[in-house]
Amino acid sequence: MKKIVGVYRNPHMHWVGDGFPVKGLFSYSRFNQAISPFLLLDYAAPYHFEPTTAQLGVGSHPHRGFETVTIAYKGEVEHKDSSGGGGTIKTGDVQWMTAGGGLVHEEFHSKAFAKTGGLFEMVQLWVNLPAKDKMTAPKYQAIEAKEIPQIELENDIGHVRVIAGSYLDNVGPASTFSPVNVWDVTLKADQQNVFSVPVSHNTIVIMLSGQAVINGSDVQDSSMVLFENDGQTDFEFNALEDVHFLILTGEPLNESIEGYGPFVMNNREEIVQAVEDFNSGKFGQIPVA
Ligand code: MN
Numbered sequence: 001m002k003k004i005v006g007v008y009r010n011p012h013m014h015w016v017g018d019g020f021p022v023k024g025l026f027s028y029s030r031f032n033q034a035i036s037p038f039l040l041l042d043y044a045a046p047y048h049f050e051p052t053t054a055q056l057g058v059g060s061h062p063h064r065g066f067e068t069v070t071i072a073y074k075g076e077v078e079h080k081d082s083s084g085g086g087g088t089i090k091t092g093d094v095q096w097m098t099a100g101g102g103l104v105h106e107e108f109h110s111k112a113f114a115k116t117g118g119l120f121e122m123v124q125l126w127v128n129l130p131a132k133d134k135m136t137a138p139k140y141q142a143i144e145a146k147e148i149p150q151i152e153l154e155n156d157i158g159h160v161r162v163i164a165g166s167y168l169d170n171v172g173p174a175s176t177f178s179p180v181n182v183w184d185v186t187l188k189a190d191q192q193n194v195f196s197v198p199v200s201h202n203t204i205v206i207m208l209s210g211q212a213v214i215n216g217s218d219v220q221d222s223s224m225v226l227f228e229n230d231g232q233t234d235f236e237f238n239a240l241e242d243v244h245f246l247i248l249t250g251e252p253l254n255e256s257i258e259g260y261g262p263f264v265m266n267n268r269e270e271i272v273q274a275v276e277d278f279n280s281g282k283f284g285q286i287p288v289a
Contacts, residue, residue: 017058057108063099075120082284085140092145210243
C-alpha cells in the first residue's frame, strides 16, 4: 500500500472574482515537485447564487506556460479567449484549456445560469506543461459529459468518470502533454475499493464531499491527500458516507518551477519575458461579440 505524506484540509473559502467561491486545496508554492505535473486546485463547493442580470466571474486575464482544467458539477460557465476558443461548460462537462505560449481569457457564469440562479459547484485544476511545450499554441478542448466514459464499479458501489488517462483500459477524452490520470469518483457509504495507480506517478486524492478512511487515515471533505511516490501502486479507500473525490496522478516533470500569478514557467527570465509580452499586447485580445 502507498504511504500517505499528509492530509491537508482547507475549509476556508475565498472569492475569485465575484463568481467563484473557492477553497484552495493545493498549490505548487507549497508542494512544488511532490505534486508535479499538477500545480494548483481550487474547489468551488456548492454555493447558492440568486438570479441576477449581472455578469459574475472573472474578467479578462492572461495565462502562459500551463493548462487550466475546469470541471463543472453544478451551474454553467462561459469562457472566451483571445485564440478564438470559448464555449459554455455545463453540468458534467470539462474544459481543458492549454494556455501554452499565452492567451487572454474571461470566465463568467453563463447568462442562462445567472438568470435562474441556483447551486454552483466547480473545480479548476492547473496542469503544468513540460518545458518544451510551454510556448505551444493555445488550444481549447471542450469535453462534453457524454464523451467521458463512466465505469461502474463492481457490486454497484460507485463509479469512475475517466476525464484524462485511463482507468482499467477505459481511455478518457482529454489529450494531455504528459502522462496524467484525472478520475472523478463517487463511492457509496460503507463501501470499500482499492485503487491502483501507475508506479512512477505522483498521486493525489482530492476529497470534495463526504468522509472516508484512506489507508488508515481519516479524511474529511475539502481535503487533499498526498501520497509518497514510493514504488507502491495501491491504496484502499473506505467510504464512511457517500463520497465524491478526484484521483489525480501524473508522471513527474522534474523541471524547475517559477510562477508569478497567471504565469508558470521554468525560470525568472521566462517570467520577466511573459510579463513583457503580456504588457506589449502579444497575448492578443478577446474578440468582441
Ligand atoms: Mn483563468
